[in-house]
Amino acid sequence: MKHIEKSFHSVKVLNDIQFSLKAGTVHALMGENGAGKSTMMKILAGVYKSDGGEIYIDGKKVSIDSPKDSQELGIAMIHQELSSIPQMTVAENIYLGREPGSKLFMSYTEMYKQTAQLLESLHVHINPKVKIGTLKVADQQLIEIAKAISFNANIIIMDEPTSAITDKEVENLFHIIRALKEQGKGIIYISHKMDEIFQIADEITVLRDGAYINSWQAKDIDNSILIKNMVGRELNEVYPKIKVPIGETLLEVKDFSLKNKFENISFDVKKGEILGFAGLVGAGRTEIMNSLFGLTPPDTGEIRMDGKAITIKKPQDAIGYGIAYVTEDRKNEGLILQMGVGQNITLASMKELQKLLIKAKEERKVILEQIKTLRVKVNHPKQLASSLSGGNQQKVVLAKWMMKNPRLLILDEPTRGIDVGAKAEIYKLMCEYVDKGNSIIMISSEMPEVMGMSDRIIVLSNGQFGGELCREEFKQEKIMSCAVSKI
Amino acid sequence: MDTIRNVQKKINPKQMLSQYGTLFGLVAIVIIISIMKPRFLAIDNILNLLRQTSINGLLAIGMTYVVLTGGIDLSVGSIVGASGMFAALVAKSDYNLPWYVAVLVGFSVGLLLGTLNGVIVSYLKVPAFIATLGMLSIARGVTYMASDARPVPGLSEGFLKIGGGSIGAIPIPVVLLTIVLVICYISLYKHRYGRYVFATGGNAMAARVSGIKVKKIVCSVYMISGLLAGLAGVILTSRVTSGLAQSGQNYETDAIAAAVIGGNSLAGGRGRLWGTIVGFLIIGVMNNGLDMMAVSSYWQLVIKGSIIIIAVMLDSLNEAKS
Numbered sequence: 001m002k003h004i005e006k007s008f009h010s011v012k013v014l015n016d017i018q019f020s021l022k023a024g025t026v027h028a029l030m031g032e033n034g035a036g037k038s039t040m041m042k043i044l045a046g047v048y049k050s051d052g053g054e055i056y057i058d059g060k061k062v063s064i065d066s067p068k069d070s071q072e073l074g075i076a077m078i079h080q081e082l083s084s085i086p087q088m089t090v091a092e093n094i095y096l097g098r099e100p101g102s103k104l105f106m107s108y109t110e111m112y113k114q115t116a117q118l119l120e121s122l123h124v125h126i127n128p129k130v131k132i133g134t135l136k137v138a139d140q141q142l143i144e145i146a147k148a149i150s151f152n153a154n155i156i157i158m159d160e161p162t163s164a165i166t167d168k169e170v171e172n173l174f175h176i177i178r179a180l181k182e183q184g185k186g187i188i189y190i191s192h193k194m195d196e197i198f199q200i201a202d203e204i205t206v207l208r209d210g211a212y213i214n215s216w217q218a219k220d221i222d223n224s225i226l227i228k229n230m231v232g233r234e235l236n237e238v239y240p241k242i243k244v245p246i247g248e249t250l251l252e253v254k255d256f257s258l259k260n261k262f263e264n265i266s267f268d269v270k271k272g273e274i275l276g277f278a279g280l281v282g283a284g285r286t287e288i289m290n291s292l293f294g295l296t297p298p299d300t301g302e303i304r305m306d307g308k309a310i311t312i313k314k315p316q317d318a319i320g321y322g323i324a325y326v327t328e329d330r331k332n333e334g335l336i337l338q339m340g341v342g343q344n345i346t347l348a349s350m351k352e353l354q355k356l357l358i359k360a361k362e363e364r365k366v367i368l369e370q371i372k373t374l375r376v377k378v379n380h381p382k383q384l385a386s387s388l389s390g391g392n393q394q395k396v397v398l399a400k401w402m403m404k405n406p407r408l409l410i411l412d413e414p415t416r417g418i419d420v421g422a423k424a425e426i427y428k429l430m431c432e433y434v435d436k437g438n439s440i441i442m443i444s445s446e447m448p449e450v451m452g453m454s455d456r457i458i459v460l461s462n463g464q465f466g467g468e469l470c471r472e473e474f475k476q477e478k479i480m481s482c483a484v485s486k487i
Numbered sequence: 488m489d490t491i492r493n494v495q496k497k498i499n500p501k502q503m504l505s506q507y508g509t510l511f512g513l514v515a516i517v518i519i520i521s522i523m524k525p526r527f528l529a530i531d532n533i534l535n536l537l538r539q540t541s542i543n544g545l546l547a548i549g550m551t552y553v554v555l556t557g558g559i560d561l562s563v564g565s566i567v568g569a570s571g572m573f574a575a576l577v578a579k580s581d582y583n584l585p586w587y588v589a590v591l592v593g594f595s596v597g598l599l600l601g602t603l604n605g606v607i608v609s610y611l612k613v614p615a616f617i618a619t620l621g622m623l624s625i626a627r628g629v630t631y632m633a634s635d636a637r638p639v640p641g642l643s644e645g646f647l648k649i650g651g652g653s654i655g656a657i658p659i660p661v662v663l664l665t666i667v668l669v670i671c672y673i674s675l676y677k678h679r680y681g682r683y684v685f686a687t688g689g690n691a692m693a694a695r696v697s698g699i700k701v702k703k704i705v706c707s708v709y710m711i712s713g714l715l716a717g718l719a720g721v722i723l724t725s726r727v728t729s730g731l732a733q734s735g736q737n738y739e740t741d742a743i744a745a746a747v748i749g750g751n752s753l754a755g756g757r758g759r760l761w762g763t764i765v766g767f768l769i770i771g772v773m774n775n776g777l778d779m780m781a782v783s784s785y786w787q788l789v790i791k792g793s794i795i796i797i798a799v800m801l802d803s804l805n806e807a808k809s
Contacts, residue, residue: 295696319698333696336689338756347686348697350679357677400697 014039017053017212019205021155021186026177028189028201028218031230032419036210037190041157044188045077046070057155076148077157084140086133091115093132094147118146122176137281138165138172145176156180157188160417162196166280166445167480174200192419193446194223206230230420239452240424242431246455247271249307250439251323251408253292256301261287262463265301269408269439274430276454277443279483284463285443286328289410293318293325319348324401326394328412328443334397335385342367342381345399370399375425391422398429409433412443427453447476461486508801509748509765516769520776527776534658538726540771541660542567545719546738547745547767548671548760549712554746556688556708557755558615562604563716563742565626567735570596571720572630575639575730578646586645593721594714600626601713605706619709623739631732639730650725660722667715668764675760684708688755744791745770748798769794 014036021027029037042048044055046067055062057073064070070077084093091111092099100114101107115128124142132140141161148156158177162170177187177200191197197204198218206213206229213229252268262284269275277285291298294312303310305321312318318325327333335344345367346353353363367381374395378388385396394414401409411430415423430453434440444450450457451474459466459482467482521527546563553560574593577584600622607618652659675681686694687704695701719738724730747753748769749762770791777787 293696314700315696316698316700325696327696332690333692336686336693336756338689339685343682343685347682347694347699350682354679357673358679358682360677 014043014050014210017207017210019212019215021188022203023154023186024181024184025202026181026187026189026200027203027205028191028197029205029207030191030197030226031207031213032421035207035230035419037207038159039210040207041077041159041188041190044070044075044155045157046075071151071153074152074154075157076151076153076155077159078141078144078148078161079159084132084143087131089129089131090119090126090135090143091128093143094118094128094150114150115146118150122146122149122179124176136169138169141165142173142176145173149180153185155186155188157190159190160192161189162191162193166282168280170196192417194226197226198223227420239449240428240431241453242435244272244431244435246273247437250305252304252307253288254302254304256288256291256298258287258291258296258298260463261291262460265460265465267458267468269441271437271439272434273455274434274440274442274453276450276457277441277460278445278447278450278457278479279460279466280487281445283460283466283483285460286412287463288460289325289412289441289443293323293410319404319406322405322407323410324348324404324406324408325410326397326401326412326414328416330390330393330397335393337384337386339385340382341371341376341378341385341388341396344385344396345370345403348400349403366403370403374399374402374429389419389422391418391426394418394422394426398426402429402433406438408439408441410441410443413445414442415444415446415449447479451476451479459483508805509750509762509769509798512798513765513769513772516772516776520772520779524776524779527779530656532775532779534656534661536771536775537661537664538658539775540767541658541664542719542723543738543741543745543770544664544764544767545667545715545722546712546742547749547763548667549715550739550742550746551749551751551758551760551763552671552675552684552708552711553615554688554743554751554753555684555755555758556705557691557753558608558705558708559619559743559753560604560709560712561616561619561739562600562622562626563712563719564735564738564740565623565630566597566600566713566716567720567723567738568732569600569626569630569633569720570594570717571724571734572634572639572730572732574646574721575642575724576633578642578724579639580641580643582643584643586643586649589643589646590649590721593724594717597717597720598710598714601710601716602706604713605709608709609702609705627732627736634730634732636732638732640728642725642728642730647725647728650722650727660726663718663722667718668760672760680704680707685756688757690756741767741770741791744795748795750802 017036017040019029019040029041031037039048043050044064046064046069049065055064062073064073085096088096094115095111099106100110112128119126119128122142122145124146126135126139126143132143135143145156161173165173180187189197189201201218203215204218204221204226205215206226208230247270249268250271254266256265257263265288267275279285287296290296292303292312294314294317297313303312310321312321331337336347342364346363350358353359353366364381371378371381376395376399377392385393388396414426418426430440430442442450442453455471457469457474457479459469459479461483464486466485469478469482526532546567549563550560570593573596574589577592578586578589604619604622607613608615649659654662675684683694683699683704686697686699687701691701720735723734727734745766746763747766749759749764749766751758751762773791773794774787777790782790
């Protein structure tokens with residue numbers, strides 16, 4: 001790709017980008033959110049049309065005007081969000097729109113046979129006849145990859161393929177990627193995870209603010225050079241953890257159980273403390289927090305706050321006790337996307353902002369305050385939440401809760417899919433927040449994050465208590481061994 | 488924060504067109520009709536048009552709440568019939584009861600049926616389409632039984648004024664519609680209730696996590712729709728001067744049409760009250776204007792249907808562009 005340009009509404013989002021991918025290699029594309037990675041890949045996939053520049057494949061100039069063009073040129077993109085139809089089987093999904101058989105009738109036998117062969121060639125052991133919806137996220141991802149390969153794609157674009165899968169599954173994915181390399185396919189790999197990039201990529205290209213920065217051979221550079229180029233500045237302290245005196249116990253959870261989700265979980269969190277929750281995906285961490293917040297009350301168990309027993313049966317109860325919950329999935333559980341940023345921020349505080357009617361002036365004032373303190377990048381408070389980048393969306397959800405001055409903030413994967421700069425800001429906000437004597441429970445699947453930010457870590461394993469580590473004992477291997485202890 | 492203020496002042500003509508497209512449509516229709524039939528603009532015709540429109544107006548406003556939460560209320564026409572009939576049964580001049588007793592009965596029937604809808608949809612988790620489709624049938628059946636399928640004439644003087652009377656020059660139904668509009672405007676835009684309705688329709692899960700009682704909100708919109716249908720039923724019965732078991736039949740079509748022409752998304756979370764106003768005015772103006780032009784009622788149906796489709800088509804094309 002040469003001199004690629006693209007503008008939206010007269011805002012230039014890509015300017016003079018170049019990129020080249022060699023057959024049989026993995027080329028990582030990196031940059032902060034909003035750097036233009038996805039836009040560039042969508043041009044290649046035919047979703048957007050570039051305003052300028054040329055694309056060459058095997059030395060021949062091509063034009064890509066539609067997703068179909070892209071497909072015919074042997075380009076396949078595996079999107080960040082899964083796009084399969086959960087009620088259909090694996091085979092039906094893979095061959096959707098090009099079912100084998102005659103013109104009139106499709107042949108299921110043929111379809112299942114071909115699917116089985118395809119999965120076999122990838123060493124993926126999934127039954128082609130099961131419904132996609134019953135598979136784990138990681139397996140669904142593998143099916144997407146299998147589908148891409150079934151198109152005989154020579155260029156495969158993977159946009160954050162590991163954002164929702166566990167370390168072991170990442171290993172499996174890398175295995176497949178290496179196999180694809182050997183077959184001479186070219187892979188464009190987008191990810192925020194540094195260690196992955198260095199494991200799998202041959203070449204690395206960095207974009208920043210829609211501009212091409214540089215390309216390197218992966219073996220020639222390291223983490224810090226990469227980060228420096230991505231953010232355009234040195235991030236010397238990625239985890240700005242400050243020492244906060246730990247106070248008395250704020251909240252105690254005893255013998256929490258919910259059928260098929262988790263069993264006999266007890267923990268406490270103290271004032272000024274950041275309590276990390278580690279474990280593999282599916283260990284029951286989110287489910288416990290859903291129960292604590294009253295979304296799905298537990299079958300048994302008790303909660304104490306300041307030593308007194310309390311009951312939380314619905315989210316309003318939890319909010320009343322000063323608990324706030326930033327959920328894992330901000331698009332589906334955190335934001336009202338078609339509402340303005342401002343209204344999203346005040347959504348949980350409307351009672352305080354209303355006497356007889358909504359105090360419009362005061363609402364506007366607090367919205368502007370929150371936007372300022374959390375440094376949310378918006379043009380206007382009425383701008384729709386859907387138009388923001390992931391990092392800014394997360395800040396809006398945080399702002400919503402910060403307004404209520406909660407005593408306990410539960411954060412579930414607070415920095416997933418967020419760029420390095422916004423991550424650092426969120427970490428800083430977390431530290432400032434506990435410094436005021438509040439507490440945080442943070443679920444995180446990123447080892448460096450959970451170790452960098454927590455005072456104490458509870459490790460869950462398969463819905464059970466897997467271990468507890470204090471800051472001096474933090475070690476990746478230790479956490480991992482606790483996480484697999486009950487499987 | 489200066490930048491924030493500056494942006495607000497900028498007006499984008501394209502955005503204007505998409506925001507106010509239906510309003511321009513209404514103005515265009517009014518201009519065309521008044522050129523062809525100048526009498527259209529006569530004060531008495533306008534007042535008559537508004538009186539005719541007020542019933543659909545009330546239903547469309549109720550529908551707006553429901554649609555904002557992502558639901559639909561197919562039963563409003565039958566609720567109009569039921570509440571109108573029960574009001575008529577009480578309003579017979581033989582009973583000598585004051586007019587407001589009949590009104591209260593009509594309201595109560597509307598509210599009761601609306602509450603049933605709400606409970607079935609929100610707490611018993613029956614899809615709105617099915618629940619209100621069932622209610623459409625149930626309420627109509629009850630209306631026929633209550634009246635033995637016979638008209639109920641001979642209503643008291645006071646009761647007849649509600650639909651037929653005027654305050655000054657303004658017909659009472661129009662006054663009532665205006666009062667309802669003001670209350671609804673306040674509830675949707677000046678009170679947190681409206682915020683919760685939008686949030687529930689936009690993303691029920693996020694609303695719930697934010698501490699909003701989502702089920703109560705969903706239930707309440709059907710109650711509002713039922714109550715307004717009850718009011719519409721009272722007005723209709725009073726206007727036609729007798730209780731008729733079949734009255735209100737198919738009224739849900741125009742109510743839904745007004746809401747969607749006004750730009751309320753059936754998926755929920757996106758809409759506006761003034762859009763609904765423009766929506767029911769367009770339908771009212773079309774009905775009145777086409778009658779004046781002596782267009783056959785069969786053609787009127789075809790034209791109305793086309794307008795619904797075109798309005799929503801333009802809206803979704805716009806949406807896709809942005």
